[in-house]
Amino acid sequence: MSSSDPMISIRSVAKSFGPVRAVEAVSMEIAEGEFFSLLGPSGCGKTTLLRMLAGFETPTSGEIFIDDQPMSSVPPHQRPVNMVFQSYAIFPHLNVRANIAYGLRKQKLPKQQQNAMVDEMLELIKLPGYGDRRSHELSGGERQRVALARALIKRPKVLLLDEPLGALDKQLREQMQLELRALQRSVGITFVFVTHDQEEALTMSDRIAVMSKGRCLQIDTPNRLYEAPSNREVAAFIGTINFFDASIKSVNGETANVDAGVLGEVKAPVGDGTFASGMKVLLAIRPEKLSIESKKPKRSAHAVEGVLDAAAYLGERSHYYVRVDGIERPIAVSAQNAHRMLEGIDDQPRPVWLSWSSDSAVILDAK
Ligand SMILES: Nc1ncnc2c1ncn2[C@@H]1O[C@H](COP(=O)(O)OP(=O)(O)O)[C@@H](O)[C@H]1O
Ligand SMILES: [Mg+2]
Structure with a gap:
């Protein structure tokens, strides 16, 4: 051989x-x-x-x-x-x-x-x-x-x-x-x-x-x-992931601009699929790719305001669930406690900001 x-x-x-x-x-x-x-x-x-x-x-x-x-x-x-x-x-x-x-x-x-x-x-x-x-x-x-x-x-x-x-x-x-x-x-x-x-x-x-x-x-x-x-x-089977309904606005090689409803216009890499303008797609973001903080971030490519609904402290990291108006399911966020940007965590609902960079989402076929 x-x-x-x-x-x-x-x-x-x-x-x-x-x-x-x-x-x-x-x-x-x-x-x-x-x-x-x-x-x-x-x-x-x-x-x-x-x-x-x-x-x-x-x-x-x-x-x-x-x-x-x-x-x-x-x-x-x-x-x-x-x-x-x-x-x-x-x-x-x-x-x-x-x-x-x-x-x-x-x-x-x-x-x-x-x-x-x-x-x-x-x-x-x-x-x-x-x-x-x-x-x-x-x-x-x-x-x-x-x-x-x-x-x-x-x-x-x-x-x-x-x-x-x-x-x-x-x-x-x-x-x-x-x-x-x-x-x-x-x-x-x-x-x-x-x-x-x-x-x-x-x-x-x-x-x-x-x-x-x-x-x-x-x-x-x-x-x-x-x-x-x-x-x-595969995205749903391997680990946890947030899916957001979106539609393709334009494709430029490896990345695309999508209209992601209340998340606004979002730029992200495309997966293996072939996409054309107008197609219904999913924007997928892992919980640890989202940053959560009390104030609006100054430098992030993408950010959205929501309400912190629940938090679970797991020692090394915490899990957060954030509701955003216009999005059906709470958004899952996972942050290492050593790098936490959210001060004074408690279980009371409170306004927070989620942000992520363009390369930390992926666009997938909606079917
Ligand atoms: N000898 C068999 N006769 C009839 N159906 C079988 C037989 N072996 C497996 N199956 C069926 O084939 C499918 C795959 O089974 P299997 O290979 O054991 O799955 P997994 O190992 O992933 O759990 C199942 O629907 C199972 O019921
Ligand atoms: Mg088996």
Whole structure:
């Protein structure tokens, strides 16, 4: 494989179960060594796509290539992939060492070599000395690490992970996210990671495919998905965002002027869409891109007056909800308390000013 070829190439792959269209003509390419996530709500087709990569399901149409080989006639056990599930099935009657070595059982390696490989894996998952323990002597996080080691010991080209941290509590889950990411970097194996948790996907991934109803909405880096969503669904799914109805006045290359009602005439970058004068669009602004202060700002490109309706103090930052006449929903604002420009916060309604710079909004297709 040349370095520019993708490790995985999914070409117009669709899967139906009778009348249910689980995956609709999805195409994507995943690079060697990439940490790639499939992100979307429950039922959007993530597991089905992963199971087609593993060979447990056959595509209704389309073709999957792994390491330049078409997979259509390759059975699961002959694919260069391994899979880790949410319910980490490690064998209760075997100790940790035997569980990890289980992945090698068909390879008929000398005992000494097997032991050395298992020791290396125990180091990798930070459980040296745990070899003799049984499943019931391990925490949930430790069991999941053992399941990972078992999947990794044969050094598959691709590791498929279906919500592998879903059963862990929040704190352990966050710790495992960082560990799993570090482990993936150190082994350099391509990971395809399924999650419905956007924060998890943002934390861990090189790139993310955002899925909805069997379709792929956008494939991009976490930063681009957040800063430059290409459509309304992605913008709303990744983080919080304020949408304002607007219409295009003029387009000048990468930016457009829109008429945004009570917000006035606003200049903002255009997303991936093609826009023409008169089109109905959405002006989208993240809560942390809005500044909130008591007085009218002197230098901001755009500002609007409103009434502070509610505030929530969260320690490091505060969330504010501001009503503006002529806009139906309260506007969400998030400000770091260290940089707060609003003095004397209380819950009493009071006039405030919101402002933002031209490059911190994005224009999206209204549909
Ligand atoms: N074996 C199956 N038979 C029938 N329908 C299925 C089967 N597997 C999945 N589905 C349906 O396909 C859709 C996608 O499911 P799935 O891939 O499990 O989604 P996700 O993993 O994103 O939650 C759902 O509507 C689900 O009910
Ligand atoms: Mg699933």
